[in-house]
Amino acid sequence: MEQKRYGHFDDQHREYVITDPQTPWPWINYLGNEDFFSLISNTAGGYSFYKDAKFRRITRYRYNNVPMDNGGRYFYIKDGETVWNPGWKPCKTPLDFYECRHGMSYTRITGKKNGVEASVLFFVPLKKWCEVQKLTLKNESSETKSLKLFSFEEWCLWNAATDMENFQRNFSTGEVEIEGSTIYHKTEYRERRNHYAFYHVNAPIQGFDTDRETFVGLYNAFADPQAVMEGKPRNSHAHGWSPIASHYIEVTLKPGESKDFVFLLGYIENEQDEKFEAPQVINKKKAHALIAELDTTEKVDKAFAELCALWDNLLNIYKVKTGNDKLDRMVNIWNQYQCMVTFNFSRSASFFESGVGRGMGFRDSNQDLVGFVHQIPPRARQRIIDIASTQFPDGGCYHQYQPLTKRGNNDIGGGFNDDPCWLIFGTVAYIKETGDFSILDEMVPFDNQPGTEVTLFEHLKISMNHVIENLGPHLLPLIGRADWNDCLNLNCFSWDPNESFQTTENVSEGTKAESLMIAGLFVVTGKDYVALCKKLGKNDEAARMQQAVDAMIAAVKKDGWDGEWYLRAYDFYGRKIGSNENDEAKIFIESQGWCTMAEIGAEDGMVAKSLDSCKKYLECEHGMVLNNPAFSKYIYEYGEISSYPEGYKENAGIFCHNNPWVIIGETLAGRGNDAWAHYAKILPSYVEEKYQTLHKVEPYVNCQMVAGKDAFKPGEGKNSWLTGTAAWMWYTVSEFILGIKPDYDGIRIDPCLPETANDYTVNRKFRDAEYEITIHPNGAQKGVKSITLDGKPVEGTVIPYSAGKHVVEVTM
Ligand code: BGC
Numbered sequence: 001m002e003q004k005r006y007g008h009f010d011d012q013h014r015e016y017v018i019t020d021p022q023t024p025w026p027w028i029n030y031l032g033n034e035d036f037f038s039l040i041s042n043t044a045g046g047y048s049f050y051k052d053a054k055f056r057r058i059t060r061y062r063y064n065n066v067p068m069d070n071g072g073r074y075f076y077i078k079d080g081e082t083v084w085n086p087g088w089k090p091c092k093t094p095l096d097f098y099e100c101r102h103g104m105s106y107t108r109i110t111g112k113k114n115g116v117e118a119s120v121l122f123f124v125p126l127k128k129w130c131e132v133q134k135l136t137l138k139n140e141s142s143e144t145k146s147l148k149l150f151s152f153e154e155w156c157l158w159n160a161a162t163d164m165e166n167f168q169r170n171f172s173t174g175e176v177e178i179e180g181s182t183i184y185h186k187t188e189y190r191e192r193r194n195h196y197a198f199y200h201v202n203a204p205i206q207g208f209d210t211d212r213e214t215f216v217g218l219y220n221a222f223a224d225p226q227a228v229m230e231g232k233p234r235n236s237h238a239h240g241w242s243p244i245a246s247h248y249i250e251v252t253l254k255p256g257e258s259k260d261f262v263f264l265l266g267y268i269e270n271e272q273d274e275k276f277e278a279p280q281v282i283n284k285k286k287a288h289a290l291i292a293e294l295d296t297t298e299k300v301d302k303a304f305a306e307l308c309a310l311w312d313n314l315l316n317i318y319k320v321k322t323g324n325d326k327l328d329r330m331v332n333i334w335n336q337y338q339c340m341v342t343f344n345f346s347r348s349a350s351f352f353e354s355g356v357g358r359g360m361g362f363r364d365s366n367q368d369l370v371g372f373v374h375q376i377p378p379r380a381r382q383r384i385i386d387i388a389s390t391q392f393p394d395g396g397c398y399h400q401y402q403p404l405t406k407r408g409n410n411d412i413g414g415g416f417n418d419d420p421c422w423l424i425f426g427t428v429a430y431i432k433e434t435g436d437f438s439i440l441d442e443m444v445p446f447d448n449q450p451g452t453e454v455t456l457f458e459h460l461k462i463s464m465n466h467v468i469e470n471l472g473p474h475l476l477p478l479i480g481r482a483d484w485n486d487c488l489n490l491n492c493f494s495w496d497p498n499e500s501f502q503t504t505e506n507v508s509e510g511t512k513a514e515s516l517m518i519a520g521l522f523v524v525t526g527k528d529y530v531a532l533c534k535k536l537g538k539n540d541e542a543a544r545m546q547q548a549v550d551a552m553i554a555a556v557k558k559d560g561w562d563g564e565w566y567l568r569a570y571d572f573y574g575r576k577i578g579s580n581e582n583d584e585a586k587i588f589i590e591s592q593g594w595c596t597m598a599e600i601g602a603e604d605g606m607v608a609k610s611l612d613s614c615k616k617y618l619e620c621e622h623g624m625v626l627n628n629p630a631f632s633k634y635i636y637e638y639g640e641i642s643s644y645p646e647g648y649k650e651n652a653g654i655f656c657h658n659n660p661w662v663i664i665g666e667t668l669a670g671r672g673n674d675a676w677a678h679y680a681k682i683l684p685s686y687v688e689e690k691y692q693t694l695h696k697v698e699p700y701v702n703c704q705m706v707a708g709k710d711a712f713k714p715g716e717g718k719n720s721w722l723t724g725t726a727a728w729m730w731y732t733v734s735e736f737i738l739g740i741k742p743d744y745d746g747i748r749i750d751p752c753l754p755e756t757a758n759d760y761t762v763n764r765k766f767r768d769a770e771y772e773i774t775i776h777p778n779g780a781q782k783g784v785k786s787i788t789l790d791g792k793p794v795e796g797t798v799i800p801y802s803a804g805k806h807v808v809e810v811t812m
Helices: 160-165 212-216 226-230 285-293 297-314 325-345 362-370 377-388 419-434 437-441 456-468 516-535 539-559 589-597 606-618 639-643 656-668 672-681 684-690 725-737
Strands: 007-010 015-018 028-031 036-041 048-050 057-059 074-079 082-084 097-103 106-113 116-123 130-139 145-158 176-179 182-185 195-201 207-211 243-253 258-269 276-278 318-321 703-706 717-720 740-743 746-749 760-766 769-776 786-789 792-794 798-800 804-811
Touching (some): 028 325, 036 130, 057 258, 082 106, 116 297, 130 243, 145 160, 145 195, 145 226, 182 285, 258 285, 325 362, 325 684, 362 419, 419 516, 516 589, 656 703, 656 725, 792 798
Antiparallel strands (some): 036 048, 048 057, 074 082, 074 145, 106 116, 318 760, 740 746, 746 798
């Protein structure tokens, strides 16, 4: 298929530049680093929220709609009879020039039409609860231009779920106030809410609208709002129905002249006894203060410079120079950026996740923080405490929690038996990065109940115990509702399409369903736990858990090996899953990944055979599929996994998240060529070059799933942005391929590279030190021969930590 291009990387500015607005799918970006967030597409679609995309939605969005990506922050420019938008949508008036630059927490969209350039910079200033939209209008023609400018935002009535469904109430509750150039949204503020939002512009306005029907017209659309088409605002005041915010400004520009307008979408909270300044009139003190901080171009430019400086610092922590642009740009820019985004949002809000359904995942967030911990360790620390606070006293955990309340989510509950292990994974990564063992002494409650606090270390211990207290007939871990694969539901036998596979556990009594994925995960995290205990001088505990790890290894070797690969599971009745004996889905990727990472049976050739089988049965042009052959029919005893058509999602899709597990297995086995080949297949910059149209979703980040070899359209991507793939790609490339691995006492250096790798340098800030590490591979795939630290030889592969600047040379 001819692959049309829609954009390109601009590494110098750390941007992806989109040059055609009609991308194969909206290509989005995220604004905001803490508290206030926005999603923005390449045509300015998307929405904003404060902390929680479900409970504090500020602007409204229509998901999965026709046309796609409907609603956003729109500027309409009426120049004579022509009405156009800088981002092309929603009017879709053909532009003379269009460009969208997605950068690090900002987006700049520029359009030109009939001699006028309109450029909008969107970002959320650090530590502020607002989105800035700096619009610059420039007259590039030789005549004076008289333009009519309309802004547009649509308010969401806070709870994004009820906003979508409870119209019988909503159509009567909407309330606004207008003061000067600011439109305030105060729905439900009269009762229990202590927050409101506003939309402001730093210029006098000549009109406004706050009622959608009046502005748009009941039978018109965002593409042709009546007020704009007629060039006349209505000065409407919303009472119920659907409140919006639109400013109207008349702009005259002489030839060559340009003007800036700073629009601010803000969010304010007031103390209960300070909510009103007069009966029914909201207290605007904080809004005025926020506006005053950002009411000039100079102030906005300064705030933008601060945001860019933050990213300079963040991206200076780990920087590689290999000479391969495609690798360097992913490692130095986009992979790290995506890790920040997944850390912030878990799986809540994207163009595939509505923000209404899921909050923060227990397992997801623990994995996400491994991709992020080097960037802002204190935030990772807080996250670990938040996650652990949703654990139950028996070591099980809420599968998800809500970011605003930090409370476990009762809709889904617990019972996913891999969850506890991930707490070890996240915590160990945090301590290795920071050397901060004090986190283990933090007092952390169960299920957020005050009075139940025990130390975080105790939480880790009961996490491990939860696995060994829940073993099945083969002494392998019971799977519970599911393990990492949410769709392998071995205790849910369902013929009712209205039942959720995840929360229905109708046959758990007497279950024999066991997971080899959890077995491998337990061995990996168990070894980490044992090492941690030894480090803490808890030798009895280390010995106790070492025994459990050894027993698990023995159980896998005895009952978890199928001859050429590791089994995937035993079902409710104790029958094999992921075995040559099965008709379909004979081999699964998850257990190959985790058991090879755990190096189970390496001495007997099991690891090498498993990795070879991945190449033989799972690998295809676009990556490794999850299982092979795909399920061709629904299997009542297996659950959701077999509900998908062949090649999609958990039924033989390329679930990018788990490819890195096998890649790490390859690196531990020293197979650098194979590791690299697998890695490059799902590395966005390689995909970008080859498959922009086919791949469909954003070419600068990983997506959760790429259609597998059995699918109708292999190579087509879905569910971009919010996926554990980001953290795993980072962990894999930074620690296992490039081989720079934080450890308790320093940095372990152990690369695993393709034979073709050239010399490369990594600049790594680590605690209070800065290392410049140059690796000379000399054609080796693995094996460090010698290391010097500041010119002196080092024993072994760990460079001992000491503050200050250091130069390291590594010969392989
Ligand atoms: C979930 C993960 C899960 C994966 C595989 C994702 O959508 O967020 O928690 O491990 O699917 O089922």
